[in-house]
Amino acid sequence: MRKRLALIAHDGKKPEMVAFVKDHYDILSQMDLTATGTTGGYIEQTGLDVDKKLSGPKGGDAQIAAMTAEGKLDGIIFFRDPLGKHPHEPDVQMLMRICDVANVPIATNPATAKLILDGFKAI
């Protein structure tokens, strides 16, 4: 079955997300991708199809949290910028919490994200 993956990156991590997506293009092209608005725009530029939600600060993280709670995602890759300040930090915390409630894997850096994709390949 096709895996359903959400991709999110804070501004300071968007270049890292684009590089990650390019490095894992083949496996990502076999998944149903969702992303926060601005991150999704960058991912589209790589040639992948992605369902774009609102921008993170406008509620995109909350939309992805709702999808997670409803069982509509198999995993999330969220490259957070630990050095930045974010007005929507409560939404980010909510997303992390919902992932724990729903037992959905969430990777916050490329090393863990790679492990999640390798895990999907194995099942």
Ligand SMILES: O=C(CO)COP(=O)(O)O
């Ligand atoms: O802010 C974000 C995650 O918290 C990301 O949102 P954008 O992809 O819209 O920039």
